[in-house]
Amino acid sequence: MEDSRIALPIGTALDRFIKSRQTAFPFATGELSQLLRDIALSGKVVNREINRAGLINLAGAAGSENSTGEQQQNLDVLANIRFSRSLEKGGEVCAIVSEEEDEIIEVNRNAHYVVAIDPLDGSSNIDVNVSIGTLFSIYRRVSPEGGPISMDDVLQPGKDQVAAGYILYGSSTMLVFTTGRGVNGFTYDPSLGEYFLSHQNMQIPKDGSIYSINEGSYHSFSQGVKDFVEDCREKGYTGRYIGSLVADFHRNLLKGGIYVYPSISKSPNGKLRLMYECNTLAMLAEEAGGMATDGTNRILDIVPSDIHQQVPFFVGSKHMVERARELIEDAKMVRSSQ
Ligand code: AHM
Ligand code: MG
Numbered sequence: 001m002e003d004s005r006i007a008l009p010i011g012t013a014l015d016r017f018i019k020s021r022q023t024a025f026p027f028a029t030g031e032l033s034q035l036l037r038d039i040a041l042s043g044k045v046v047n048r049e050i051n052r053a054g055l056i057n058l059a060g061a062a063g064s065e066n067s068t069g070e071q072q073q074n075l076d077v078l079a080n081i082r083f084s085r086s087l088e089k090g091g092e093v094c095a096i097v098s099e100e101e102d103e104i105i106e107v108n109r110n111a112h113y114v115v116a117i118d119p120l121d122g123s124s125n126i127d128v129n130v131s132i133g134t135l136f137s138i139y140r141r142v143s144p145e146g147g148p149i150s151m152d153d154v155l156q157p158g159k160d161q162v163a164a165g166y167i168l169y170g171s172s173t174m175l176v177f178t179t180g181r182g183v184n185g186f187t188y189d190p191s192l193g194e195y196f197l198s199h200q201n202m203q204i205p206k207d208g209s210i211y212s213i214n215e216g217s218y219h220s221f222s223q224g225v226k227d228f229v230e231d232c233r234e235k236g237y238t239g240r241y242i243g244s245l246v247a248d249f250h251r252n253l254l255k256g257g258i259y260v261y262p263s264i265s266k267s268p269n270g271k272l273r274l275m276y277e278c279n280t281l282a283m284l285a286e287e288a289g290g291m292a293t294d295g296t297n298r299i300l301d302i303v304p305s306d307i308h309q310q311v312p313f314f315v316g317s318k319h320m321v322e323r324a325r326e327l328i329e330d331a332k333m334v335r336s337s338q
Pocket of ligand 1: 099120121122243244245246271
């Protein structure tokens with residue numbers, strides 16, 4: 001077994017990377033390694049289907065709604081099937097929480113891990129050939145294996161994640177993940193059918209100059225969020241909003257920036273889901289030296305009360321997230337003194 005502290009070279013295959021890091025995983029039994037491999041493999045299958053979607057009539061709406069009442073797309077449904085089937089068959093998972101399912105899916109009672117997943121995020125971009133992504137969070141169950149799954153197994157705060165990551169289906173397909181010892185990115189080589197280490201120990205710049213927010217909702221932002229957007233504009237920052245969380249986050253991770261989905265009138269708690277969108281990226285952001293809050297509180301400290309809970313989300317470069325929090329606090333003080 002290789003020493004997990006030695007950085008592996010660019011070009012290392014994912015499988016070799018996972019194997020060499022296995023001793024550094026919490027509760028190293030090889031199960032978490034296998035779980036990561038299962039997710040990576042399903043990502044290859046989904047990647048293939050996304051690439052062919054226009055040709056095999058997979059684009060478009062499925063005519064059904066997801067857990068939050070949004071229109072499901074054919075590829076949303078398909079990706080959900082691909083990931084849940086492989087997690088079920090893999091045997092390492094006792095429960096799955098998916099954006100596409102109303103209820104918790106109970107799988108193997110003897111398994112140790114709980115997975116929260118958004119199988120395909122960025123629905124509005126699926127049909128128009130714009131980057132989309134898969135997000136996943138992995139927890140260790142707290143109840144004894146063999147027994148029924150309890151809500152305590154599932155509703156764990158993000159700080160208890162043992163691994164988190166995403167697959168970005170972009171101009172190239174990438175798997176980016178952390179097991180709590182730094183963030184590493186792997187680029188998929190479709191000609192070889194393998195992911196290779198391309199981004200070692202990723203660090204998000206502490207300062208950034210990109211802000212990603214849907215400014216079309218500006219009029220329903222709180223005063224603090226409006227002040228923050230104004231601050232970014234005055235500083236001449238660049239506005240970049242793809243509308244695909246994974247893609248917006250990934251760009252900001254590499255270049256420095258902030259992604260914000262605040263509370264707005266039609267979604268008072270924000271739109272994004274704590275368990276399989278915000279916690280996932282919050283763990284990656286913190287592992288890369290960044291920060292994630294709901295405008296006030298650290299995302300990873302929030303104990304979910306519902307599997308599909310939504311929270312306002314501010315994630316990215318540390319100093320930008322701090323600046324947003326400062327302006328939100330200032331606006332609250334002004335309001336309370338009036
Ligand atoms: P989804 O899970 O239904 O795809 O919604 C999440 C997506 C994010 O990827 C993206 O950042 C956001 O919704 C865009 O929402 P909006 O169009 O309201 O700005
Ligand atoms: Mg989503």
